[in-house]
Amino acid sequence: IVAAFQPKVMAGKRILITAGPTFEAIDPVRGITNLSSGKMGYAVARAAREAGADVTLISGPTALPTPHGVARIDVQSAQQMMDAVNRHIDGQHVFIAVAAVADWRVVNPSTQKVKKTEGGAGGAKGPDLQFEQNPDILATIAARTTLAGYPYCVGFAAESENLLEYGSAKRERKGIPLLVGNIGHHTFGQDDNTIVLFDEHGHTILPQAPKLTLARQLISEISKRISKHSL
Ligand code: CTP
Ligand code: CA
8 A cells, every 4th residue: 555655766667686595405405505584685576566667586495475566586596596687687777686695506416315424423424515606696797787877786785794894895896886785694584674875975874674664765766876877
């Protein structure tokens, strides 16, 4: 009901969003993941839809319902998320990378369930896992931004310390116009959040609020910034 009275600032815009954790297989029944619940990314998808955008949500494993009117594509690994983003990026006005993408994957996953070795605790050694780095989805898409500034790329960063310094450095390293920093590392799984927006002018703090409120503020900030770009 609230949404019906909000201006449709994103009408006619196509927005691609990643959300949730990724899951990197060790064997057919085990893997490496992280504590991202997907709540922030799903709130951003909902807010973008409420604002009139055509929204595609590429989601790692979560326990959340699909926001109304949003096209959702489920993936597990970072590589699958990269492939899905590549398949859907053409024609998008905005790309918002909210997913907590695993930085590494297991190079040598087993095709069969790994069995314990005999000998019990103490002596027996665990499986010999090797890791390699996953593709950086956000940096890959940011590198493709056209001269007109599309897709307008937005990143998220959860830093455990020195957020103001690391956030601004990360925005520049990723080559993106806007980075959203989470203050503190208590956001995972929570309903509330506090965020900082970093852009070329500096930073702005959005005080603690429910994730949906912050998501609506973020969508409004993005809409102001893309209206300055020429299409
Ligand atoms: N990201 C991505 N693909 C990756 C890693 C990160 O798209 N393989 C995106 C995230 O969705 C987020 C942003 O990049 O929007 C920042 O993620 P973060 O983990 O904070 O940055 P990293 O570059 O991975 O640096 P580090 O984890 O070492 O701090
Ligand atoms: Ca990372």
